[in-house]
Amino acid sequence: MRSIAGRIVLVAVAIPLILTWYAHRGRSVVAAQQRTPLMATRMFTGADGLSHVEQVNVKFSPVAGAPATVEESEPMKAAKSYVVRLAPGFFEDWHNADARRYVLPISGRADVEVAGGQKFSAEPGRIYIAEDLTGKGHTFRVVGTDDWVALFVDFAQ
Numbered sequence: 001m002r003s004i005a006g007r008i009v010l011v012a013v014a015i016p017l018i019l020t021w022y023a024h025r026g027r028s029v030v031a032a033q034q035r036t037p038l039m040a041t042r043m044f045t046g047a048d049g050l051s052h053v054e055q056v057n058v059k060f061s062p063v064a065g066a067p068a069t070v071e072e073s074e075p076m077k078a079a080k081s082y083v084v085r086l087a088p089g090f091f092e093d094w095h096n097a098d099a100r101r102y103v104l105p106i107s108g109r110a111d112v113e114v115a116g117g118q119k120f121s122a123e124p125g126r127i128y129i130a131e132d133l134t135g136k137g138h139t140f141r142v143v144g145t146d147d148w149v150a151l152f153v154d155f156a157q
Contacts, residue, residue: 035071040127041120043097043112043138050115051096051132058127076102077156086110086148089141096137097130100155104128108148113139122150 038058046052060071079099083106103122110122115136122128122140132138142148 038127040129042129042131043114044131045096045133045135046115048115049135051135051138053112053114053118053120056129076153079154079156081151081153084148084150084152086142088143088145088147090148091142092140094137094139096133096135098133100131100133101129102127102151102153102155103130104151104153106149106151108142108146109144110148111141111143113141122148 038060039055040058041053042056043051043053058073060073062068063070063072086108088108104127105122105124107124111119112122113119114132121143
């Protein structure tokens, strides 16, 4: 009698644990399929010879052999990477990016102006892609009281 009661208790405890594990596993797969899109700000030279900006969706793919919650973007070959630090008040008049690159701000804030007076802020937590290699270019101003620090990752040609 005791062994039957013990087995019933074991099954009664095991079933909810197994169901909870499966439910959590299922939520992870659903969460991976319904994740918020990651946007990057792309600055490029338009057909008019002026710099423009657009929001682009970073495309992700599953990683073979990893859980469904792990994704990665398409790899980009890098030529070099370096950290840039600019003091508050730094201003650079109209210029172009000298290479196609990711710009990943770490601290501080900068205002960038492109064609038609359109401005955007380059700040931590965002991804920027500089591709305006020709034309009029853009201006760049560090605003606030903190240094603007960013990781630049130049794309390989």
